[in-house]
Amino acid sequence: MKIGLDWGGTKLEAIALDPITNEELARNRIDSPKDDYRKILSTVCSLISDTAGQTKDITVGIGMPGSLHPKTGLVQVSNSKALEGKDVKTDIEKKLGIEVKIANDADCLALSEAIDGAGKNYNSVFAVIMGTGVGAGYVVDKQLVVGPNKLTGEWGQNPIPGPMDDYEKSMKRHCGRIGAIEVFLSGPGLENWFEYTSGIKKNSREVVNLFKNGDKVAVKVMKKYFERTARAFSTFVNILDPDIIVCGGGMSEIDEIYSELPQLIIPYLASDIFLTPVTKAEHGASSGVRGAAHLW
Numbered sequence: 455m456k457i458g459l460d461w462g463g464t465k466l467e468a469i470a471l472d473p474i475t476n477e478e479l480a481r482n483r484i485d486s487p488k489d490d491y492r493k494i495l496s497t498v499c500s501l502i503s504d505t506a507g508q509t510k511d512i513t514v515g516i517g518m519p520g521s522l523h524p525k526t527g528l529v530q531v532s533n534s535k536a537l538e539g540k541d542v543k544t545d546i547e548k549k550l551g552i553e554v555k556i557a558n559d560a561d562c563l564a565l566s567e568a569i570d571g572a573g574k575n576y577n578s579v580f581a582v583i584m585g586t587g588v589g590a591g592y593v594v595d596k597q598l599v600v601g602p603n604k605l606t607g608e609w610g611q612n613p614i615p616g617p618m619d620d621y622e623k624s625m626k627r628h629c630g631r632i633g634a635i636e637v638f639l640s641g642p643g644l645e646n647w648f649e650y651t652s653g654i655k656k657n658s659r660e661v662v663n664l665f666k667n668g669d670k671v672a673v674k675v676m677k678k679y680f681e682r683t684a685r686a687f688s689t690f691v692n693i694l695d696p697d698i699i700v701c702g703g704g705m706s707e708i709d710e711i712y713s714e715l716p717q718l719i720i721p722y723l724a725s726d727i728f729l730t731p732v733t734k735a736e737h738g739a740s741s742g743v744r745g746a747a748h749l750w
Contacts, residue, residue: 455479455509457502458747460559461518462486463534463586466498468505469743473513476570480505481743491536499549514554515749517562517742518542519587521604530604531611535628555749557591559583560607560702561598562745563735564591567700569748571736580607580696581735582687583742585703588636588643592694610636615685615722621650635686638679641704648675662708676710683711684718687732692724702735702742 456471463486470480482505487493498516506512520532522543529537543556557565564573564581573579573593582590588610592599599606613633614622625646627634637643641658648654648661652671656664664672687699701711716728735741 455506455512456747456750457506457512457514458562458743458745458749459498459502459514459516460562460743460746461498461516462559462742463519466501467739467743468501469740469747470505470507470509470512471744471747476744480507489536491540494536495542495545495549499546502550512552513747513750514550514552515562515746516546516554516556517559517746518556519559519589521558521608522556524602524604531608531629557598557746557749558589558607559742560589561591561600562743562749563702563741564593564607564700564745565598565748566737566741566745567702567735568593568596569745571741572700572733573698576697578694578697579700580690580694580698581700581702581741582609582706583703584639584701584705585641588639588703590690592696609686609690610634610639612689614638614682615689621647635689638682639686639705644675644679644705647679648672651675658705665710676708680711680714681718684715685722687715688719688722691719691728691730692722696730699730699732700735701732702738706734 456473458469460467466486467483487497519534520529523530528539529542532538546554560583564579567573567581568579579593590607590609592607611634614635618633622633625637626632627637644658648656661672665676712732719728737744
């Protein structure tokens with residue numbers, strides 16, 4: 455049995471797949487504990503065991519924010535402070551008594567969508583996650599592209615292409631990096647931008663609903679959000695020019711992204727045309743957990 459775990463900032467989801475047919479055999483989802491690393495670790499291992507049930511012959515793949523440092527194996531560039539700098543792989547293997555494979559959650563999204571999702575008919579698939587954080591994975595010929603620094607796809611850490619306005623210059627990621635794409639395209643990023651513009655606190659879903667209902671402030675806020683999204687996407691299109699871009703995460707559910715992006719991105723490309731399909735993940739919220747299982 456192939457077990458996959460999607461380790462998100464707000465939820466933990468585990469799935470069991472048949473190793474031959476990839477048929478879903480079991481699925482469990484719970485809220486993610488926060489702040490207490492030991493409690494998080496115990497919860498993760500219990501969820502994996504519960505999903506496996508009585509089956510002992512299992513493989514375990516885990517998708518999580520950030521990546522593992524290529525020398526120390528410690529978690530780096532995570533959007534969860536509780537995980538940053540921790541030896542997650544070793545700690546989980548000790549608790550479970552088996553080897554586990556860990557990849558960035560966006561890598562898992564990309565692998566899932568390239569194998570049997572929206573990108574299954576394409577050679578190169580660049581899959582982005584825009585949710586609590588922002589990241590991406592890159593798959594060529596159904597194989598994850600993983601560089602020596604374990605950072606392939608971490609475009610969310612790059613500065614948004616300029617020229618930056620005063621707001622963009624003032625925004626810092628929790629690591630202190632200024633103007634990182636993640637602080638603008640993530641759900642919390644949209645919420646901060648709306649509050650800065652309007653002086654009112656709203657969650658991202660409320661902002662999007664206001665926009666759809668024609669609220670003038672929300673329309674202004676979302677117009678800038680779409681423009682920032684286009685600028686941010688241009689960074690990897692100019693370098694990799696993938697055959698398809700697949701989007702996952704809560705922010706990918708904003709339908710207007712797909713109609714606005716093709717025109718807004720052109721001024722930032724080394725071309726006067728943009729032909730790349732941009733689409734939602736076929737497996738939706740299940741892409742990450744399925745991709746984690748496919749790590750084996």
